[in-house]
Amino acid sequence: MMIRFFKRAIDDILQNRFLNIVTIITISLAILIASAFILFFVNTNDIINSWKRGLRIMAYLKPGIHNIDLAGLERTLQSLDGVHTLRYISKREALDRLKAQMKHQSSLFDNLSENPLPDSFEIRMTASTDSWHKIESLAAQIESLALIEEVEYGRRWIGRFVRIISLFRLAGYAMGALFFVATVFIVANTIRLVIYSRREEVEIMRLVGATDRFIKLPFYIEGLIQGGLGAFIGLLMLFISFFFISSNIEQGFHPGLVHLQFLSPTTMGGILLGSMLVGWLGCYISLKQFLKA
Amino acid sequence: MMDAGEKSFIIRMFHVHHNFGPKKALIDITLDIAKNEFVFISGPSGAGKTTLLKLLYLGEPVSEGQVLIDGINLARIPRKKTPQLRRKFGIIFQDYKLIPNKSVYDNLALVLEAAGAKRRIIQKKVKHILRLVGMEDRLKSLPPSLSGGEQQRIAVARAIIGDPKIILADEPTGSLDDESAEAILDLLRGVHIRGATVIIATHDKALMRKTGGHVLTLQQGRLETSAFLEKQYDDTILQTGDR
Numbered sequence: 245m246m247i248r249f250f251k252r253a254i255d256d257i258l259q260n261r262f263l264n265i266v267t268i269i270t271i272s273l274a275i276l277i278a279s280a281f282i283l284f285f286v287n288t289n290d291i292i293n294s295w296k297r298g299l300r301i302m303a304y305l306k307p308g309i310h311n312i313d314l315a316g317l318e319r320t321l322q323s324l325d326g327v328h329t330l331r332y333i334s335k336r337e338a339l340d341r342l343k344a345q346m347k348h349q350s351s352l353f354d355n356l357s358e359n360p361l362p363d364s365f366e367i368r369m370t371a372s373t374d375s376w377h378k379i380e381s382l383a384a385q386i387e388s389l390a391l392i393e394e395v396e397y398g399r400r401w402i403g404r405f406v407r408i409i410s411l412f413r414l415a416g417y418a419m420g421a422l423f424f425v426a427t428v429f430i431v432a433n434t435i436r437l438v439i440y441s442r443r444e445e446v447e448i449m450r451l452v453g454a455t456d457r458f459i460k461l462p463f464y465i466e467g468l469i470q471g472g473l474g475a476f477i478g479l480l481m482l483f484i485s486f487f488f489i490s491s492n493i494e495q496g497f498h499p500g501l502v503h504l505q506f507l508s509p510t511t512m513g514g515i516l517l518g519s520m521l522v523g524w525l526g527c528y529i530s531l532k533q534f535l536k537a
Numbered sequence: 538m539m540d541a542g543e544k545s546f547i548i549r550m551f552h553v554h555h556n557f558g559p560k561k562a563l564i565d566i567t568l569d570i571a572k573n574e575f576v577f578i579s580g581p582s583g584a585g586k587t588t589l590l591k592l593l594y595l596g597e598p599v600s601e602g603q604v605l606i607d608g609i610n611l612a613r614i615p616r617k618k619t620p621q622l623r624r625k626f627g628i629i630f631q632d633y634k635l636i637p638n639k640s641v642y643d644n645l646a647l648v649l650e651a652a653g654a655k656r657r658i659i660q661k662k663v664k665h666i667l668r669l670v671g672m673e674d675r676l677k678s679l680p681p682s683l684s685g686g687e688q689q690r691i692a693v694a695r696a697i698i699g700d701p702k703i704i705l706a707d708e709p710t711g712s713l714d715d716e717s718a719e720a721i722l723d724l725l726r727g728v729h730i731r732g733a734t735v736i737i738a739t740h741d742k743a744l745m746r747k748t749g750g751h752v753l754t755l756q757q758g759r760l761e762t763s764a765f766l767e768k769q770y771d772d773t774i775l776q777t778g779d780r
Binding site for chain 1: 594596619620621623624626628634635636638639643647648650651652656695699
């Protein structure tokens with residue numbers, strides 16, 4: 245029985261080509277916009293995650309610490325929750341680094357009678373979703389240690405960034421919901437046009453004794469097919485655009501700094517199923533109103 | 538002529554009224570139609586013939602009164618059961634109402650598919666019916682490529698393919714030439730002989746004379762007469778309305 249309904253759905257799509265093509269294009273454009281947004285969100289998230297992995301705290305030591313105390317401090321720091329790696333940077337190494345970074349202004353260092361930089365530990369945090377929030381308490385813990393003079397981790401910058409990311413995520417969810425509702429609305433209206441163009445056929449079916457289920461099922465299957473095809477075309481358009489645009493973006497940044505990636509198969513599968521759901525839902529809403537009338 | 542009281546009725550109407558807004562389309566109709574009768578609903582245009590047919594297959598709701606089809610009260614039939622009721626009917630429309638972008642085969646198969654018939658049976662029955670209406674060579678044709686007479690024959694084929702108990706035909710020969718009209722009438726006579734109740738709405742008196750049967754005459758929404766007409770009988774009944 246289902247094969248017969250499936251065949252009827254395919255026949256109906258082929259017989260009402262124009263309106264079905266319009267519906268599929270509408271869905272594919274909606275999917276293109278929605279998945280472009282998802283792609284942007286995924287890549288931005290990746291970039292943020294890579295920045296999170298680079299989160300570090302600089303702990304500057306008080307002057308004149310003995311080696312034994314230093315080893316003890318290192319063990320204490322390593323035992324703190326959230327600390328991934330730590331590296332000791334002597335005041336000499338720090339100065340060398342500074343000189344290397346400012347090699348065009350090397351004359352500035354010529355008149356230094358002594359090294360003004362302190363010894364320090366560079367502490368990298370374990371990457372986790374809440375690294376942003378942990379860094380503040382970790383920094384406070386480190387700062388409270390007796391041998392630590394000062395800690396530095398870009399307090400203001402991170403605070404601002406955390407707020408931006410939260411806002412970005414919230415906007416993502418809101419826009420995702422908005423896109424879903426808008427797509428269902430557009431698809432429902434386009435499908436209503438298809439059904440309206442076939443109102444006489446539906447009327448005849450009812451007059452010859454067809455049940456609502458018999459009338460609805462091929463439309464539902466059509467909705468699923470339209471949703472599936474719309475998603476496929478939308479994702480294909482997105483992939484082609486991504487292929488041309490991503491290389492240009494990557495070239496614009498420092499090599500290796502930004503690596504853009506396309507949507508994962510799981511995400512694409514999710515979009516495909518979501519699109520099919522949208523097609524079905526559009527059909528469901530339109531048919532419910534139409535058959536009631 | 539048989540007495541209507543001795544027959545079992547397939548259609549009964551009691552004090553039925555139907556309004557289109559303020560306009561009264563049917564007024565206080567009470568009638569009985571027996572099983573296997575050949576019935577004509579006659580009357581001028583606007584008399585309410587089509588409306589009366591529509592009430593029978595729930596194409597229009599009854600405003601007032603009772604309609605019983607094969608013992609089922611239409612006022613009490615749930616919406617879910619409407620398709621089952623409609624399968625008791627084979628309906629022939631004046632404008633054919635064939636699905637234009639579906640082949641002749643698909644148009645006919647639709648009735649059986651809706652009733653849940655198996656594919657093999659559908660194929661067999663469609664071919665048989667097309668042979669019966671003399672159009673077995675037009676299986677794959679689309680309705681718009683057929684003449685008016687051919688489309689009406691397909692409409693008749695669709696009406697009878699499901700072996701319905703009642704055939705409703707609204708002006709089935711109205712737009713056809715004499716030869717095509719005769720062919721349609723022959724088909725309907727054949728269905729009647731095989732046991733179906735045939736109800737034809739028409740204002741064509743010649744058509745009624747050719748066949749004979751139970752003639753219900755409507756006039757401005759009221760049932761004027763209910764008479765029985767012999768085949769080739771003189772048409773005074775149709776003029777006076779007396780039995």
